[in-house]
Structures are given as C-alpha cells and as structure tokens.
Amino acid sequence: MKVLVTGHRGYIGSVLTALLLEKGHDVTGYDSDLYRACTFTGELAEVPEFESDVRDASVEDLRGFDAVIHLAGLSNDPLGDYRPGLTDAINCKASVRLAALAKTAGVPRFLFASSCSTYGAAGQDFLDETAAFNPVTPYGASKVDVELAVAPMADESFSPTFIRASTAYGLSPRLRFDLVLNNLTAWAFTTGEVYLKSDGTPWRPIVHVEDIAAAYVAAMTADRQLVHNKAFNVGLTTENYQMREIADMVKDVVPGSRVDFAPDAGPDTRCYRVDCGHIARTLHAFKPQWTARRGVEQLYGAFCDSGLTLDDFEGERFKRIAHIKKLIREGSIDEDLRRVHARARAIA
Known part of the structure; x- marks a missing residue:
C-alpha cells in the first residue's frame, strides 16, 4: 500500500515507518x-517526506x-498543559481538518492515533471500547474530540479507524523519557532510585512501541x-x-536500585484498566510480542x-517539554511551535 505517515520521525512514527x-x-x-x-539510538529510516507542519497540509x-x-501532534500531558489552546489547534482541529482533506483527496483509509x-x-x-469517555487532561480531551468529529465522516469511500494505544514504553530511535x-x-539507572511521583496505586495499561506499530499495520491491512x-x-x-508493580519490576532488573516516593506523592486521577479483547478477536494478524518485564530489560x-x-x-535533549522551550528561547520556533524561516515544503 502507498501510505502517508504523519509524525513519522517521532517516538512511535520512527518505529512504525521502519x-x-x-x-x-x-x-x-x-x-x-x-x-x-x-535521536537516542540508531538511525531513522529515510523515506520521501514533507518537512512541514500538519496544520499546513493540503488536499494535494x-x-x-x-x-x-x-x-x-503534541505527544504528552506536559506539552498539552503548556498551552492548552495549542493542544486544541494541533491535536484536535488540525487532525479533524486532515481527515476531511484525506476524504476529499479520495484516501480510502484514515487511521488516527487516539x-x-x-x-x-x-x-x-x-x-x-464501549466505555464512556472521561479524559482528565487537554491531551486526552483532544483525542476524544477528534474521534467524535471524524466518526461521522465515515461512508462507503472513507473508512476511519481509531487506534487507542495503551501507555507506550520501549526503545525507539526517538526515545521518550516522559x-x-x-x-x-531511566531514574533507576542514573540515580539508583525508582522514583514514583504518585502513591503507586493508580492503574495504567502499557504496551511496547513495537506492538503499537504492529497494531497499525494490522488495522491498515485488515x-x-x-x-x-x-x-x-x-x-x-x-x-x-499499578505503578508500584512497574516500579518493583524496575527494581528487580536494575542492580542496586530501590523504590522511592516523591515527598508529595499521592493518588493520580489518571487511573484506568482496559480490556484489549476486541483487537485480539478481530485482528488476528496482531500478535503482541512484549511484556513490561522484557521492556525494562x-x-x-x-x-x-x-x-x-x-x-x-x-x-533538554530528551525531555519533550524542555526541548520545545529551548527551541523557543533560541528562536528556532515561535510560540505557536512553528519553525522560524522554515524551508519551503517539498517532497524530497
């Protein structure tokens, strides 16, 4: 298939493209x-590309x-909280617009990173997947808004699919530490502390970045x-x-490390468990290969x-919000996260 991947140089995108x-x-x-x-490790796959902001995409x-x-899109809660209006503009409005453009351009399949x-x-x-939405951050709310806006676009010629990934982990060329x-x-390796900022009780589903990439391929070709x-x-x-279970895994793998809690550690409102039976029953080509323990290793x-x-x-290199603020201070990008004096958009 001929595929356009937006965000192909990101944490998931660099793995998915390969x-x-x-x-x-x-x-x-x-x-x-x-x-x-x-880039943390290795090299990114070289493909023809538009070096451009997704907000500027055209039908052509x-x-x-x-x-x-x-x-x-803006990939995490700290970036989402930094300027919530930008989260709405980039993660929501630009995504809905991109779906509409894809439909106009005659693209039959549109897979959205929910x-x-x-x-x-x-x-x-x-x-x-039938559970009620209940987002607690601008990032989560933006994903809900896109799903609700794009689903009604579906018809006989335009088929959207919404990939609701669990919290990602694992090695990628564009590794994220957030x-x-x-x-x-990383805390355990660099300091000897497995440092929890919550009380360790919140639940979270997690999935390796390679398995997320495999889910996109399975859905696209189904x-x-x-x-x-x-x-x-x-x-x-x-x-x-639960967070404390992940912390204990890390402690067991990283020699000499110990679990420690931030002074203000308390419950985290982001607490949920998900049932992944639907994808297992529907997309038989999707066979997750990773467990949390292997990911830590x-x-x-x-x-x-x-x-x-x-x-x-x-x-500032590997912390997304710190890197963005650095680029703004240097004048490489403006407050709207657009490149200053960016090169003209072109396919290489």
Missing part, C-alpha cells in the same frame, strides 16, 4: 521534525495514498469491514499494572550500552 518498509509498503512521511536533535499533499496514518487516556479517571473496572516505564527505568469506523484498545489485557541494556547519564535523562 516496520511498514519491512512489510513492503510504500511510505511517505509528513513531519515538522521539531526533535531532529533528539494527500492525493494518491491508500491510507493515512495520523500520529503527529489513546486509552480518553478513559481518564475510570477506577478499577476493565474498560472495553513515559512511565521508560522514566522509572478487511475493511473489520475496522471501518471502529476503535481498538491496543495492548494485552494482562498488561495492566531492553531499556536497561540500551542504557548500559549508551552510558546514559542523569544530565541526558533530565536535560
């Missing part, structure tokens, strides 16, 4: 590449593709009727953990190989 190429698909990227200085950019996989954070504050129950398992493993205007929780039902090995330091981990 997998799509491995599976024989024709991939074009679309990314403003704000994190070009943030999208013509001729069999599918659009839309990952681009999130299990749409469930937000949900307590102890296992939630399937994700709970990645964060706790029979249309199986995925048409459907949402899928992505992960394994067995991979729901993978990251620990990578940190040993790279000699990760606390300055690396906590610095």
Whole structure:
C-alpha cells in the first residue's frame, strides 16, 4: 500500500515507518521534525517526506495514498498543559481538518492515533471500547474530540479507524523519557532510585512501541469491514499494572536500585484498566510480542550500552517539554511551535 505517515520521525512514527518498509509498503512521511536533535539510538529510516507542519497540509499533499496514518501532534500531558489552546489547534482541529482533506483527496483509509487516556479517571473496572469517555487532561480531551468529529465522516469511500494505544514504553530511535516505564527505568539507572511521583496505586495499561506499530499495520491491512469506523484498545489485557508493580519490576532488573516516593506523592486521577479483547478477536494478524518485564530489560541494556547519564535523562535533549522551550528561547520556533524561516515544503 502507498501510505502517508504523519509524525513519522517521532517516538512511535520512527518505529512504525521502519516496520511498514519491512512489510513492503510504500511510505511517505509528513513531519515538522521539531526533535531532529533528539535521536537516542540508531538511525531513522529515510523515506520521501514533507518537512512541514500538519496544520499546513493540503488536499494535494494527500492525493494518491491508500491510507493515512495520523500520529503527529503534541505527544504528552506536559506539552498539552503548556498551552492548552495549542493542544486544541494541533491535536484536535488540525487532525479533524486532515481527515476531511484525506476524504476529499479520495484516501480510502484514515487511521488516527487516539489513546486509552480518553478513559481518564475510570477506577478499577476493565474498560472495553464501549466505555464512556472521561479524559482528565487537554491531551486526552483532544483525542476524544477528534474521534467524535471524524466518526461521522465515515461512508462507503472513507473508512476511519481509531487506534487507542495503551501507555507506550520501549526503545525507539526517538526515545521518550516522559513515559512511565521508560522514566522509572531511566531514574533507576542514573540515580539508583525508582522514583514514583504518585502513591503507586493508580492503574495504567502499557504496551511496547513495537506492538503499537504492529497494531497499525494490522488495522491498515485488515478487511475493511473489520475496522471501518471502529476503535481498538491496543495492548494485552494482562498488561495492566499499578505503578508500584512497574516500579518493583524496575527494581528487580536494575542492580542496586530501590523504590522511592516523591515527598508529595499521592493518588493520580489518571487511573484506568482496559480490556484489549476486541483487537485480539478481530485482528488476528496482531500478535503482541512484549511484556513490561522484557521492556525494562531492553531499556536497561540500551542504557548500559549508551552510558546514559542523569544530565541526558533530565536535560533538554530528551525531555519533550524542555526541548520545545529551548527551541523557543533560541528562536528556532515561535510560540505557536512553528519553525522560524522554515524551508519551503517539498517532497524530497
């Protein structure tokens, strides 16, 4: 298939692009590449690309593709909270506009990077895709708003699918340290502390970045009727953990580390467990390969190989919000997160 991946140079996108190429698909990227200085390991796959902000996409950019996989956006709660109006403009309005453009351009399939954070504050129950939305952050709310706006666009020629990924973890060329398992493993490696900022009781479903990428490929290539205007929780039902369980895994893997709590550690309103049975029953090509324990071991090995330091981990290079603020201070991007004196959009 001929596929356009927005955000192809991000944490998930860099892994997904490589997998799509491995599976024989024709991939074009679309990314403003704000994190070009943030590659942690390896190299990103080279594909034809638009180096452009997704807010500036046009119908002509999208013509001729069999599918659009839309990952681009502000990727976490600190970025979402930084300027909530930008979260709405980039994550919501630009995403809805992109879906409308794709439909106008005749793209038959549109896969949207939603999130299990749409469930937000949900307590102890296992939630399937029919559960009520209850987001507690601008990031989560933006995902809900896109799903509600794009679903009515579905018709015989335009088929959206909503990929609600669990909280991601695992190694990627564009590694993120703001994700709970990645964060706790990096704390343990660089300081000896598995540092919890909550009281350890909140539940969270987690899934490896490679398994998220595999879910997109499975949904994109599935029979249309199986995925048409459907949402899928992505992960394994067995991979729901309380924060303290993840912390104990990290302690067991990273030699000499101990679990410690922030002075103001308390309950986190983001508490939910998800049922991933629907994707297992529907997309038989999706076979998750990772568990949390193996993910910790993978990251620990990578940190040993790279000699990760606390300055690396906590610095401006690998912390998304800190890197964005650095680019603004330097004048590389403006307050709307647009590149200053950006090169003209072109396909390489």
